[in-house]
Amino acid sequence: MIPELGHFALWLAAMAALAQAFAPTVGLWRNRDDLADLAVPTALAQGLFTGLAFVALAYAFIISDFSVKLVAANSHSMKPDMYRFTGVWANHEGSLLLWVLVMALAGVAVALAPATLGSRFRARVLSVQGFVSLGFFAFLLFASNPFERLIPAPTEGVGLNPLLQDPGLAFHPPLLYAGYVGLSVAFAFAVAGMLENKVGPQWARATRPWIAGAWALLTLGIALGSYWAYYELGWGGWWFWDPVENAALMPWIAATALLHSIAVVMKRDALRAWTLLLAVAAFSLSMMGTFIVRSGLLTSVHAFAVDPTRGLFLMLLMALYIGGALTIYALAAGRVAEGRQFALVSRETSLVANNLLLSAMLGVILLGTLYPMALEAMGGAQISVGPPYFNRTIVPMLLVAAVLMGIAPWLGWKRSATGHLARRLLPASIATAAAAVVAVLLLDVRGIGAILGFAAAAWLGAASITILVRRGLTFNSAGMALAHLGVAVSILGATASGALQREALVALRVGDSVQMGPWRAELMDVRPVAGPNWTAIEATLYVQRNGRPVGTVTPQSRMFIAPAQETTESGRTGWRMGEVYAVLGKPDGSGRWQVHLWVKPLVRLIWIGGLLMALGGVVALGGRVRALALRRRKLVTFAEPQAA
Amino acid sequence: MAVAKPKQQRLVLALAAVAVLAAAGVIASFALQDTAAYFKAPADIAASPPAPGQTIRLGGLVKTGTVTRPGDGLELHFIVTDMKADTNVTYRGLVPDLFREGQGVIATGSFDAQGVFRAQELLAKHDEKYMPPEVAKALEKQGHPVNAS
Numbered sequence: 001m002i003p004e005l006g007h008f009a010l011w012l013a014a015m016a017a018l019a020q021a022f023a024p025t026v027g028l029w030r031n032r033d034d035l036a037d038l039a040v041p042t043a044l045a046q047g048l049f050t051g052l053a054f055v056a057l058a059y060a061f062i063i064s065d066f067s068v069k070l071v072a073a074n075s076h077s078m079k080p081d082m083y084r085f086t087g088v089w090a091n092h093e094g095s096l097l098l099w100v101l102v103m104a105l106a107g108v109a110v111a112l113a114p115a116t117l118g119s120r121f122r123a124r125v126l127s128v129q130g131f132v133s134l135g136f137f138a139f140l141l142f143a144s145n146p147f148e149r150l151i152p153a154p155t156e157g158v159g160l161n162p163l164l165q166d167p168g169l170a171f172h173p174p175l176l177y178a179g180y181v182g183l184s185v186a187f188a189f190a191v192a193g194m195l196e197n198k199v200g201p202q203w204a205r206a207t208r209p210w211i212a213g214a215w216a217l218l219t220l221g222i223a224l225g226s227y228w229a230y231y232e233l234g235w236g237g238w239w240f241w242d243p244v245e246n247a248a249l250m251p252w253i254a255a256t257a258l259l260h261s262i263a264v265v266m267k268r269d270a271l272r273a274w275t276l277l278l279a280v281a282a283f284s285l286s287m288m289g290t291f292i293v294r295s296g297l298l299t300s301v302h303a304f305a306v307d308p309t310r311g312l313f314l315m316l317l318m319a320l321y322i323g324g325a326l327t328i329y330a331l332a333a334g335r336v337a338e339g340r341q342f343a344l345v346s347r348e349t350s351l352v353a354n355n356l357l358l359s360a361m362l363g364v365i366l367l368g369t370l371y372p373m374a375l376e377a378m379g380g381a382q383i384s385v386g387p388p389y390f391n392r393t394i395v396p397m398l399l400v401a402a403v404l405m406g407i408a409p410w411l412g413w414k415r416s417a418t419g420h421l422a423r424r425l426l427p428a429s430i431a432t433a434a435a436a437v438v439a440v441l442l443l444d445v446r447g448i449g450a451i452l453g454f455a456a457a458a459w460l461g462a463a464s465i466t467i468l469v470r471r472g473l474t475f476n477s478a479g480m481a482l483a484h485l486g487v488a489v490s491i492l493g494a495t496a497s498g499a500l501q502r503e504a505l506v507a508l509r510v511g512d513s514v515q516m517g518p519w520r521a522e523l524m525d526v527r528p529v530a531g532p533n534w535t536a537i538e539a540t541l542y543v544q545r546n547g548r549p550v551g552t553v554t555p556q557s558r559m560f561i562a563p564a565q566e567t568t569e570s571g572r573t574g575w576r577m578g579e580v581y582a583v584l585g586k587p588d589g590s591g592r593w594q595v596h597l598w599v600k601p602l603v604r605l606i607w608i609g610g611l612l613m614a615l616g617g618v619v620a621l622g623g624r625v626r627a628l629a630l631r632r633r634k635l636v637t638f639a640e641p642q643a644a
Numbered sequence: 645m646a647v648a649k650p651k652q653q654r655l656v657l658a659l660a661a662v663a664v665l666a667a668a669g670v671i672a673s674f675a676l677q678d679t680a681a682y683f684k685a686p687a688d689i690a691a692s693p694p695a696p697g698q699t700i701r702l703g704g705l706v707k708t709g710t711v712t713r714p715g716d717g718l719e720l721h722f723i724v725t726d727m728k729a730d731t732n733v734t735y736r737g738l739v740p741d742l743f744r745e746g747q748g749v750i751a752t753g754s755f756d757a758q759g760v761f762r763a764q765e766l767l768a769k770h771d772e773k774y775m776p777p778e779v780a781k782a783l784e785k786q787g788h789p790v791n792a793s
Contacts, residue, residue, distance in 0.1 A: 234738075342653075356661055360668035367672050372680070382683035384701055384752075389679040393672050505737055507717035557741075566741035585738035588717030596738050 003068050006056025007147035010097075013049035013104065014137035016042050020107070020130030024123040037119070039126035040111045046133065047108035054088075054101045057146050061088050067153035070094060070146050076159035076562040078533045086169040087160050092294060092310070093146035095173060099290070100136045102174070102181040107133065110185060114628055116206045117198060124192035125185075132184055135317045143313045159562035162534070168228035176221030176248060180286035182214025183255055183279075190279035191325055194332035199276060204266035207279075209624040211262060212479070215255045216617030222248050223610025234555075234568040234583040236503075236598045238494075238606055241390040246369040247289035250362055254282035257358040259617075260351050267413055268348055273333050274355070280329060284322045285362075291318055292369070342414050350408035357401050364393045395449065402456040402491060405484050406463035409477070424466065431462035445499050453495030461488035475623025483616025490609025496602035497578070503599075507592040518546045519580070519599050521553075526593055534560045536569070539584045539593060543573060550575050555584040555595070577602045681752060685782035686729035696755045702731060702763070703750040703782055711745055724749060724761075726782050735763040743768040 020042035027035030057070075062084050066072040074091040075084060083090075089098040107129045115122040140146070189207040193199040225248065230238040239245060258278040264271045291314045342348040368385045376382050410424050435458030439445040445454065464485035467477060502516040513522035525540040536556040543550040555571035571582040578601035585594025683701045684694065694700050702724055710723040720735045722745075733751050743749060743766060751763035 352657060352660075356664045359661075360664055363665060364668055364672045367669075368676065371676065382701075383680040384683065385676060385680050389672075389675050392675045392679065393668075397668075505718055568738075568741055583738055588713060590717070592717045594718060594738055 002056050003060055003065065003147040003149065006053045006060075007145070009049045009052040009056065010137070010141060010147070013046050013053060013100070014134070014141060016046035016049060017104075017130050017133040017137055020046055021127050021134050022130075024127035024130075028120065028123060028127075036123040039123040039130075042130070043104075043107040043111040043126050046130070047104040050097075050101045050104035054097055057094060057097060058085060058088050060147075061085065061094075064157065065153075066155070066157050067149055067151065068146075069148045069150040072150050072154050072157045074160055075157040076533070077156060078562060079160060079165070080532045082167070082170065083160060083165045087164075089173050090160055090164045090169055093140070093144045095177075095294070096136065096140050096144055097146050098174065099177055099181065100133060100140060102177045103129070103133050103136065103184060106181050106185050110188075114632070116628070117202060121192060121196055121198060124196055125188045128188035128191045129184065132188070132321060135320065139310075139313055139317060143310050156562070159533075159560070161563070162558065162560040162565050162567045163232060165533075165560075166228065166232055168224060168232070172221060172224045172228055175217050175224060179214050179216075179218025179221050179255075180251060180283075180290065182210060182217055183251060183283045183286050185210040186214065186255075186258065186279045187283035187325065190276045191328055194276060194328050194335075197332075197335060199265070199272050201266050201269050204262050204275070205624070208259075208262050208266060209621050211255060211259050211279075212617045212620045212624075215252070215259050216614040216621070218248075218252050218255060219610055219614040219617065222252055223607050223614070226610070227607045230603075231570050231572060234570045236581060236583070236596070236600075238497075238603070241368075241385075241387045243369050243373075244293050246365050247292045250365055250369075251282055251285040251289055253358050253362045253365070254278060254285050257355045257362075258282050260354045260358075264348055264351050268342065270342065270348060271352070271355075276329060276333075278355075280322070280325045284318070284325070287318045287321065291315060292373075345411065347408065347411045347413045350404060350411050353404055354401070354408065357397055357404070361394055361397050364397075365390070368393075398491070399452055399456050402460045402487065405487065406460045409463070409467055409480060409484070425463065427466050428459050428463040431458040432456075434458065439499075443500060447499060450495055450499035453491060453499070457488045457492035457495060459488075461485060461492070464488060475626065476620055479616045479618075479620025479623070481616070482619055483613045486609040486612030486614075486616060488609070489605050489612055490607075493577070493602050493605030493607075493609060497600040497606065500601045501598060504597045505594075506597070507588055507594050509592050512592075514595075514597065516597065516599060519550075520544045521580070521582070521595075521597055523593065523595065524552070529556070531558070533562065534558045537584065539571070539582075539595065541571065541582055541595070541597075543580050545575065550580065553580055553582040555582040557584050557586075574604070575599075575601075577604045577608075579603050683750075683782075685726040685785070686724055686731040687726050687782075687785075689731055690729040693759075694755060696757050696759075699752065699754050701750050701752050702733065702761060703748070704731075706743070706745050706747055706749050706768075708745045724751065726785075731761055733761045733763050735766055737766075740766050740768045 020039060023035045023038040023042065027033065027038070057068075059065075060068045060071050061075055062081070064071065064075060064077045064084065066075075070091060070093050074094075075087050079087065087094075089095045107126060110122065110125055110129065186207060189203070189210065193203045193207070225245070226238050229240065229245075230236075258275065261271050261275045261278055265275050291311070294310075294314065368389050372383050372385050406428055407421070407425065410421055432455045435454045436451055439451050439454040445451055464481045467473075467481040468485070473481075502519060504514050504516050504521075506512075506514045508514065508523040510523050510526060513520055521541045521543050523539060524542050527538060529536050529538045536558040538554050538556045541553045541555075543553060551573035553571035553573045556569040558567045558569055559565075560567065568583055568585075571584070573580050578599065581598040581600060583596045585596065587593055679699075681699045681701050682694075683703055685704050686702070689702070704724040704726040707723040707725040707730060710721075712721045713719060714721060718736055720737075720739060722733055722735075723730045724733055725731075733753075735751065735753075747768060750767040751761065752765040752767070753761060753763035755761050
């Protein structure tokens with residue numbers, strides 16, 4: 001009964017989306033305010049019904065209702081409670097339901113947020129959102145119904161891929177989706193801005209918080225995904241340039257570029273057409289990411305759908321939205337007035353440079369991700385493009401970006417005064433030189449790439465801190481400086497954990513130990529342990545540094561009961577901001593155990609940098625929230641005398 | 645410095661954009677050529693052996709009865725087959741959980757001067773549902789279709 005109600009709620013939500021898409025469109029066209037005013041209630045209804053549908057599916061998962069096909073195929077009664085719930089979105093249909101839920105909630109947020117550009121503009125935005133939701137509802141209802149029954153019901157479910165039975169599943173997909181879908185709001189604002197001819201500083205001020213919010217969520221989602229892959233896969237790395245990762249990184253890069261270019265529209269009313277194009281591109285890349293990941297084009301833990309008709313449906317949907325938005329863009333671009341001009345050395349130029357660099361990175365990643373797929377689709381050779389390609393192309397561009405990011409915040413809008421630059425960048429210059437010297441002399445770093453990495457991190461970090469400790473800090477500049485500091489911290493973590501890493505691959509008997517520079521690990525014990533739905537062999541390694549105890553690491557080799565599958569769980573212990581990371585292999589038949597050990601100095605800074613970046617996005621949002629609150633207070637104080 | 649006229653400024657911006665993107669494109673395509681790893685099945689290798697040191701992805705089934713662990717317990721020897729030709733592989737490292745005799749595997753690595761394929765990385769999937777698509781295709785080519793669920 002509950003699943004049928006959920007299915008019904010989904011249909012109602014789709015109907016609400018239909019009304020949300022068309023009623024305001026007709027209303028705005030025919031100047032019928034009654035129809036245009038339907039935008040807000042329909043958006044709220046869409047949110048409510050999608051929420052109910054989601055709750056119904058979650059209920060089926062939690063009570064293990066195996067008469068629902070999706071639950072039977074992806075859940076198991078012995079699965080821990082937490083994964084019974086998070087398992088809702090660990091499959092194709094459920095993850096799509098999460099997608100439309102987040103989309104519907106974004107509509108609710110737009111409907112309830114102050115309509116600073118007028119109710120007509122809000123109706124337009126909501127109708128665009130309705131159109132986008134509608135396609136995904138159609139996909140869900142016609143090609144991926146999550147509530148499909150399975151009669152007779154099996155007594156037990158198949159279970160969930162053990163790699164996904166992890167707390168990371170609770171946060172990584174919802175955050176990522178919230179980021180993707182937040183970009184759909186920016187997309188809706190861009191399309192509405194073109195249709196209503198409202199693109200300008202006002203429009204930018206209203207759009208920017210949505211971009212900043214989406215960007216912060218996307219940053220968190222990606223950072224969390226990286227951390228999860230790091231500890232779950234047991235390969236010792238934190239980014240593999242897998243197409244699935246690139247699919248999330250590309251919208252992030254587009255959103256980053258958008259976040260910077262919209263500042264130019266806001267402050268200087270320039271780069272309008274380019275900013276619109278970026279807003280369209282950011283959401284298009286989000287959809288493409290979902291398409292690549294979910295269509296079964298790739299084999300990975302992320303690929304759920306292997307049904308080719310589903311892939312085709314998603315592709316048509318994507319083509320429809322991107323094509324539609326680009327058509328509107330082509331028609332409206334002529335009307336978007338030319339921006340103002342600016343000097344060669346100015347904040348505007350630096351932001352243009354930022355956008356060029358980010359576009360180049362985007363292009364390089366797009367090429368590396370799509371080329372192998374396109375080549376294979378056309379019957380060519382099967383190739384794979386991996387870390388060597390991306391490291392050779394992206395890393396140099398990132399270093400250039402880091403240099404510019406240190407300078408750009410000190411440049412003024414419009415003008416080209418550069419006299420103060422040298423003085424303000426003095427701390428950063430000293431830090432850079434110091435970092436290079438420390439890296440070469442004390443840490444014995446020899447690779448030119450690693451030395452440049454340390455130097456770039458010091459440069460950008462010191463320059464960002466110089467901004468943060470200045471007086472007269474605004475929300476916007478604090479947010480920017482924090483985000484830039486985050487980039488510096490991540491670069492430091494990535495450089496140090498790579499350049500200063502120690503690694504050992506050994507076969508150990510209990511009592512044996514292995515030495516890696518000042519580090520020493522001793523195999524104390526190997527014994528069986530049991531969890532809620534798995535049993536495991538667990539090794540205990542005692543780690544010392546220069547004779548002082550650091551901690552123990554306990555890597556496991558797990559055997560899950562349903563589905564019957566083995567996984568390795570890495571064992572980790574922290575040391576300052578670094579980690580000792582161990583993976584347990586197989587016994588060799590003569591009492592020895594294979595152990596792969598890494599010492600990764602400062603590795604945690606990679607994700608702490610991600611947190612700082614997201615925090616920067618949130619702080620930048622704070623300025624807008626405060627401005628709106630101040631304005632409301634003013635309105636209230638004006639209104640009060642009249643009321644009295 | 646004097647502020648440029650809007651038209652000129654647009655032109656300069658557009659030229660700079662084209663220059664940067666073109667440079668990125670050139671660098672990227674060279675990097676792509678240098679680093680792309682081709683997928684090859686044992687039959688492909690028998691037909692045209694790749695140069696030593698060239699990174700390839702070797703895919704097929706782990707031939708039953710060929711997995712041995714000589715030496716210090718970290719070395720793994722096995723044969724990858726596509727039912728038509730065989731390739732000897734050596735690998736040093738932890739073996740993935742899903743590595744089994746008779747199952748699909750993709751080994752990334754290169755041939756050394758002695759003609760032994762040295763794998764740097766093994767990727768294994770344990771059932772037909774998760775069969776790497778490249779391996780399924782290679783087997784199909786040799787007349788052994790795999791039923792993908």
